[in-house]
Every structure is written in structure tokens, then in C-alpha cells.
Amino acid sequence: MNAVQEKVDAFLRDVRNFGLTYPETHVKSPWPGHNDLAVRDKTFAYLSVEGQPFSISCKLPFTGEAVKREFPRAVPTAYGLGKSGWVSVDWLPGELPDIALIRNWIDESYRAQAPKKLARLVAPPEA
Template sequence: MPKAKPRQASDALLRELRAFGLAYPGAHGKSPWPGHDDLAVNDKTFAYLGVEGEPFSISCKLPKSGEAVLLLPFAKPTAYGLGKSGWVTVTPPPGELLALDVLKAWIDESYRAQAPKKLVRELDARGGASAG
């Protein structure tokens, strides 16, 4: 089964990204509809992650790096009008995954764009991006 290995790798990547995002101050998970596993702070989503067993995808609010990320052939403005607010969705082809540090940087940028300033200050006080 040649497709099992890429799927296992993307599922492991999703688990790692979820744990990374949940380590941020005030972060929690929510699943508003099937097929999405959101990372949120104060009920405000800062990352939409695909679910295990499905093709890998991630959507983040990227006010600083979004224009550059949109140059990737598998990136597009996020649907439902979110793209107008700086949200970018990345869905690499099956078997292709982006570097973990790049994905974590996007989650960090999106958290900082969505979180209350008080929680961003708390994050910075403990050394920046959550340890992961």
C-alpha cells in the first residue's frame, strides 16, 4: 500500500502541529464542522487543520507572510471570504509535506494576529513561540 506511508506522515504532522498550537497561552481546540480541527484562542480560530485520515491542509491568518505564501503553487486565499482578511490555505499534493518549522512559524504568526495582546505578551515573556 504505497499511499499509507504519506498519509501516516501527514497524520503525524497534524498531531505535532495540533500539540504545538495547543501549547500557546489560552489556546484550545474546537471542531465547528466535520473535516476541520481548529486551534483557537478565546474561541477565535487561529489555525484550521485538516483531520487525520484526510489530505493534509492548513489555513492560517498570515498578515506578514501571506503574500509570499500565496506564491506557492498549492496555496490559495481561504474560502468563505476569509482570504480577504489575510487567511491562506495550503494543501500540498499527496506525499508532499512542508517543513515543520515553516508550518510552526505560520501557526505562530496566526496566533499573534488573533490572540489578545495580553496573551501575546505572556507568550513573549516565556520566550516566544511555544516549545515544540
């Protein structure tokens, strides 16, 4: 594996570990090659796997339209999820987004998918 992909994989692990800090979250593997983030078995982030370019799909009910305008590679998530506010973004090989941006997306998606009682336990995201 090359140094660029190692950096992407480390970023992916950081994103996954951040998502796992939320109450009652776990990794969900609905089919081989996927390690998605879920709360009480309800997915809140679909993540790429190690060895691939970074990509993420999140439910973004508040910022989704802005994300689709700002990021040329942002699209409504397939399988009809886009109709419910899900947005997918992929980056070219070796490219990485700002970690604070991805953490905000994870936070928004967690709050959209988690039971209200759990979402209230989480402090507001940093600016």
C-alpha cells in the same frame, strides 16, 4: 492505512500539539470533521483531519503575500477570509512541508488572533 498516510497523520498531530502549547488555546470543532486551533474560541488555524492530505489555513498578515507567491497551491482562504489576510495551503497526498515553516505560520496566526495580552506572553519564534 498505509505508511505514507500514517506519516501525514503524525505530522498533523505534531502541528496540532504545537498549536496547543500557546496560552489559552484549545481544539475547536465548529462542524463534524474539523479540529481547528482556537484561542478563547477564536480560530487561528484551520487544519486538515487525519486520513486526508495535509492542509492548513492561517491568518498571515505579515507573510501571507510571500506565501502565496512561494507556494503554487497557496490561495486566499475561502468564505471571504482571504480579504482579512487568511491563506490556505494544501499539499498533495503524501507531501509534507517543513515543520519549522508551519510552526512560524501558527505563531503568526496566533499572534494575529489572540488578545494582545496573551500574545505578549509568547516568546518570539525561533529563526
